[in-house]
Amino acid sequence: MATTKKLAASSAGAAGKADVSSAELLSYYRDMLLIRRFEEKSGQMYGMGLIGGFCHLYIGQEAVVVGIQSVLQPGDSVITSYRDHGHMIACGMDSKGVMAELTGRRGGYSKGKGGSMHMFSREKSFYGGHGIVGAQVPIGTGLAFAHKYKGDGHISATYFGDGAVNQGQVYESFNMAALWKLPCLYVLENNKYAMGTAQARAAAGELFQRGEAYGIPGVQVNGMDVLAVRAAALEWAEYVRSGQGPAILEMQTYRYRGHSMSDPAKYRSKEEVAKVRAEADPIDNFRKLLLDQGHATEDSLKEIDREIKVIVTEAAEFAQQSPEPDPSELWTDVLVEA
């Protein structure tokens, strides 16, 4: 029988001390801050008309992907939806290539043909970047199927949101993953709003229990705490990797910005957003923890801030200097030439 459990407030400090060096802790801080600054820059560049179409920012959710990725091994597959910039950065994809894809330039990961929602990296085992809500879940389950078929010992980290969790194909995937004991770690990023619809208005019951009928264990985790995320990910990635089948991690998180850039923000109060930012910000709180526990000094953190500023500035410059795709690119990559 599946075990599902709802975690109370995180015990981050303890979780962190056990197995993580100061250097690793600083790398989480660095990765979260890079995502935050990258996304702020994306928002700014969108505002300047340099980025077109849809652009979904990850600000507020950084601890989820950084905590999960911290336990994955090179060769493990990662797949997510269209709110994907943070996942790419956490997978080690180059900020320049991501930003240049946002601006639709030839230096982008998809040569300018994918945009914000569609980027991939075979080298980093990042499989997108998918625009149809929930469709990445069976694909991620299929990546797990391929890992099991090949017997390569890898797992698939399949991310999806509280909106996708009501799609039928998610349950078709849960069923097959449980039936065939596929090494799939389902990471449910519950940022509380599916576009503008609050969780309570769209989803019955608790989300971490959505796999119970299939015998899939599920736990609820404080997704605003990178160490709580890491602790849960360590336990359940190991479970999944050991061949016992899939697991569901519901990450309780929060998106500060709109669903996309043109979000009327009528569905939640400014006070609600401000309260989360003030009390639960994953970066501010982790910064404080690093200082309080002596893993870092104000100066060493400032140095990281400066380093990130350079990376983001260079990415933005590259994304504007990289030329638009050659018109001949219109016709390439439709089919693989046999």
Next chain:
Amino acid sequence: MPIDILMPALSPTMTEGKLARWLKKEGEAVKAGEALFEIETDKATMEVEAVDDGRLGQILVAAGTEGVAVNARVAVLLGEGESAGSASVAPVVAVNVPAAVAPVAAPAPAAQPLIDDEARFYAQTSRRTVREALRDAMAEEMRRDQGVYVMGEEVAEYQGAYKVTQGLLQEFGAKRVIDTPITEYGFAGLAVGAAFGGLRPIVEFMTFNFSMQAIDHVINSAAKTLYMSGGQMGCPIVFRGPNGAASRVGAQHSQCYASWYAHCPGLKVLAPWSAADAKGLLKAAIRDPNPVVFLEHEIMYGQSFDVPDDPEFVLPIGKAKIERAGKDVTITAFSRMVGYALTAAEKLAAEGIDAEVINLRSLRPLDTATILASLRKTNRLVTVEEGWAYAGIGSEIAALVMEQAFDDLDAPVARVCGADVPLPYAANLEQLALPQPEAIVDAAKSVCYRR
């Protein structure tokens, strides 16, 4: 250097908006990520965040100002030690307006690997049903490549709903011949993921009617991802199963999806008629690095044909076959309708009309060259398909001969298609709804002005 703070756009179409209010005062310290001011449009309200640490310098656009142009300077952000009067201001990044791109003609399709002389394979043949030929093709390719596997409803223990996968479970085991739950959307998506992950899935739809549950993954996931990834994410997968009308199974089990799938770039679409087509094309589909939709026909499964024994009998994708040479009228057909076209050609011969019958085999890419060459000879064209005329394969062929061979036409193209109704159940009505050889004969006589 001070940084200009610009009026942002909330959408690609926004040109101006209202600066509703300032959330920081001149001289106030700000941190990167902190909200500076609020803007409003008819659609949305948004807070604009500082991109860097610093102090808010001079406010250039007062709260409440309407019609502020996108990219106008609204304030200045000062760095450490800078004053509002600092002379130099960082250059405003120019908005790059994409240059208009002149239309570019699609390059000619890449040359397909050709069997230059298909006839030479017929030196040694065996009599096989279409069903056996399909099974043999899968078995041979599964022996050749460990990454090839079959999944679908009833493909393993049941031995295939139409017995196409008969014996595969016994030879290849449950790891490679996989019964799925009845979840087309889920298993089609899962197979696409497996293809991204390096395998070569063969997905059987019990009928293509059920692929409507999964068409999102066939199109959005399998067909488009190579392009969206700039060429990184190939998806070598075959979606196969019976397509079109069987016999008396009603509207929901009897549709032809040829034009639906052939419409989409990123897919290849094949439709075999004979057992040799079935074997040679399915092996080509499995070896192809792209997603292939493989449209079989239930009524053809039990029919027998001579099939070459050579395991390297792999037909080229994108090449039609002239099944019967003739000089008076060209008839194009695919799948079961090829047989009807040949029957019609015999009847026409008895009336002194010499028809050329083209078995299209590949619907995307379409072998335009073979159709046009035939038309140059006959100057008359009849297209045949089981599906509806509207936006169908025949419509596409008619359009392309009009565009590319208008002067070769001595008569308007005639389309023989299924009646524009959901397929009825009653035997007489079903017969009336589907193309019959007589309709092909009539159409051919009509374009030959011999009625």
